[in-house]
Amino acid sequence: MKEKGGMNKLITKLRKKSYDVRHAMLEMCIKAETGHVTSSLSCIDILVTLYYGNILNHIPKKPSYDERDRFILSKGQASPALYAILADSGYYKKSELDKFAQKGGMFGVHLQDDVPGVEITSGSLGLGLGVAAGIALGAKMDRELYLVFTLLGDGECYEGSIWETAMFASHNRLNNLIAIVDRNYLCVTDFTENLIALEPMEDKWKAFGWDTLRVDGHSFESLLPAFSNLRSRRSSRPLVIIADTTKGEGVESVTNNPLWHGLAPKGKDAETAKQSLKRRYADE
Amino acid sequence: MSNISQRDAFWTRIYEIARQDRDVVVISADMGAPALDDFRRDLPSQFVNVGIAEQNAILVASGLCMTGKKVFVYAIAPFIVLRCLEQTRVLNAIMDNPITIVGVGAGFGYEDSGPTHHITEDIAIMRSMPRIGVNSITDRVMASAFATLSCRMKSTNYVRLERQVLPDLYDENSDFSKGLSVLKDSKDCYIISTGSMTHVSLKIAEKLETEGISVGCIDLFTFPINSDLLVEKVKGVKKLITLEEHFLPGGLGSAVCEVLMDNEILIPVKRIGLSTEKKYCYKYGGREVIRSYYGLDYKGIERQIGKFLI
Numbered sequence: 001m002k003e004k005g006g007m008n009k010l011i012t013k014l015r016k017k018s019y020d021v022r023h024a025m026l027e028m029c030i031k032a033e034t035g036h037v038t039s040s041l042s043c044i045d046i047l048v049t050l051y052y053g054n055i056l057n058h059i060p061k062k063p064s065y066d067e068r069d070r071f072i073l074s075k076g077q078a079s080p081a082l083y084a085i086l087a088d089s090g091y092y093k094k095s096e097l098d099k100f101a102q103k104g105g106m107f108g109v110h111l112q113d114d115v116p117g118v119e120i121t122s123g124s125l126g127l128g129l130g131v132a133a134g135i136a137l138g139a140k141m142d143r144e145l146y147l148v149f150t151l152l153g154d155g156e157c158y159e160g161s162i163w164e165t166a167m168f169a170s171h172n173r174l175n176n177l178i179a180i181v182d183r184n185y186l187c188v189t190d191f192t193e194n195l196i197a198l199e200p201m202e203d204k205w206k207a208f209g210w211d212t213l214r215v216d217g218h219s220f221e222s223l224l225p226a227f228s229n230l231r232s233r234r235s236s237r238p239l240v241i242i243a244d245t246t247k248g249e250g251v252e253s254v255t256n257n258p259l260w261h262g263l264a265p266k267g268k269d270a271e272t273a274k275q276s277l278k279r280r281y282a283d284e
Numbered sequence: 285m286s287n288i289s290q291r292d293a294f295w296t297r298i299y300e301i302a303r304q305d306r307d308v309v310v311i312s313a314d315m316g317a318p319a320l321d322d323f324r325r326d327l328p329s330q331f332v333n334v335g336i337a338e339q340n341a342i343l344v345a346s347g348l349c350m351t352g353k354k355v356f357v358y359a360i361a362p363f364i365v366l367r368c369l370e371q372t373r374v375l376n377a378i379m380d381n382p383i384t385i386v387g388v389g390a391g392f393g394y395e396d397s398g399p400t401h402h403i404t405e406d407i408a409i410m411r412s413m414p415r416i417g418v419n420s421i422t423d424r425v426m427a428s429a430f431a432t433l434s435c436r437m438k439s440t441n442y443v444r445l446e447r448q449v450l451p452d453l454y455d456e457n458s459d460f461s462k463g464l465s466v467l468k469d470s471k472d473c474y475i476i477s478t479g480s481m482t483h484v485s486l487k488i489a490e491k492l493e494t495e496g497i498s499v500g501c502i503d504l505f506t507f508p509i510n511s512d513l514l515v516e517k518v519k520g521v522k523k524l525i526t527l528e529e530h531f532l533p534g535g536l537g538s539a540v541c542e543v544l545m546d547n548e549i550l551i552p553v554k555r556i557g558l559s560t561e562k563k564y565c566y567k568y569g570g571r572e573v574i575r576s577y578y579g580l581d582y583k584g585i586e587r588q589i590g591k592f593l594i
Contacts, residue, residue: 113379121379124370130340134347141329164340
């Protein structure tokens with residue numbers, strides 16, 4: 001019972017963070033009039049689980065300490081979401097968010113490796129998994145115990161390099177590598193299953209030698225168990241967690257609409273989006 | 285003449301270094317070499333074969349580099365330069381993860397394998413990015429020296445190895461830290477060349493000497509060019525010739541002209557190399573045959589030089 005109570009408390013905290021991060025991300029993108037708002041919204045609950053759900057080992061005041069878990073955001077388009085979380089965690093001042101993609105700012109539209117807490121530059125897709133595999137291999141060579149997490153967009157799974165790495169990682173038994181696919185079913189111009197079907201996605205990863213889990217990417221009840229006990233996992237295989245998500249989740253006015261890819265709402269649309277987010281979380 | 289290839293000289297040296305330094309890791313995209321067989325047998329935990337997957341090779345190499353490893357990635361030159369160029373640009377040029385990219389088969393080195401296996405654009409491509417150095421290797425002594433130097437480099441280094449076994453032009457005391465060497469002095473004119481073409485330029489200079497024409501030879505092996513040294517060496521000469529088994533746009537000749545222009549040195553230059561007005565080449569029967577298609581065989585080069593000098 002006690003454990004369940006602790007879990008409920010954690011989930012309540014994560015739900016609050018889920019709103020706060022969405023709010024901060026939306027505000028920074030609206031102010032900058034740019035940023036991939038919908039791509040950020042689809043993966044925020046995954047990021048919140050990692051950063052606030054006691055999953056990632058990290059110390060904001062020591063962003064480069066050797067034993068930290070590595071988090072590789074391969075879909076660098078979601079940088080506003082990560083930047084908001086890193087600011088909230090204390091990697092840098094929250095005032096940096098006000099300067100997002102502006103003159104004198106620390107960071108822009110796509111992820112940049114020199115920002116404290118960020119491991120790689122991305123935005124060019126299909127790169128993060130391979131880098132994560134290299135880090136995981138290096139950790140194995142040095143008998144380091146940290147884990148390497150990487151978050152991929154589902155659209156980026158069209159890149160051939162993802163599958164080069166997928167077979168490499170399982171062959172080399174990189175069980176310290178955990179990939180998460182933000183499965184929001186939407187690319188730039190169309191839904192993935194119209195474009196070129198990515199399903200059955202779990203079967204694809206299985207065929208490449210990975211352990212797989214499929215979760216609801218917006219439910220902490222579903223996300224938290226997937227990430228728990230990763231350090232005592234008894235498999236020699238890398239793990240992929242396919243998280244079913246919705247592009248634009250939390251802001252109904254921009255949800256599931258290809259036309260909103262890569263954009264920040266402006267003017268009246270910005271107000272609608274803000275109201276939409278508030279309404280969605282009013283009951284939480 | 286030594287019968288050791290640049291490839292074997294390079295990997296033999298890396299093997300010796302790796303035995304003392306367990307952070308040295310070799311990633312092969314399914315490429316071998318006798319010296320690498322020893323490496324694989326004796327240092328299996330420092331050898332990774334990624335298969336024919338150059339994109340993954342660069343990504344894994346860069347990830348390993350981020351954990352403190354000194355990584356060498358090895359494949360046939362056109363594939364390790366071109367197939368994964370974007371990975372190199374993002375992970376090594378933009379993010380500045382220093383690795384060593386080792387490509388074998390510079391120019392027409394893979395002779396009868398055809399244009400897919402030739403690499404005649406790599407100097408232009410690789411030197412166009414910050415934080416990527418190009419070392420175009422002339423002989424096996426230089427190959428071995430750059431194996432040692434690579435371990436100390438703080439930025440990414442593309443080592444462009446010749447496939448053919450060529451005579452030694454250097455000895456163990458040669459200094460390769462300056463990026464270029466004057467192999468034959470002249471007060472009037474120099475041929476500036478790189479890689480296998482330096483061997484050609486020396487022969488042509490010798491022949492011209494017998495005809496009473498004094499032409500010196502500069503072997504230029506490192507890009508970006510050591511501008512100060514190049515300027516010092518060529519200042520005062522009347523004419524310059526550049527010679528490369530590489531397409532002319534962006535290659536050695538372009539790079540030399542950039543240095544001259546930027547330093548306000550107005551010397552007439554004849555660039556000899558591959559013209560993009562010709563198509564890619566499907567000719568068989570050896571390197572000289574392929575070179576002749578572009579006018580880059582001995583006779584063709586002599587003709588072009590003769591026309592320029594007289």
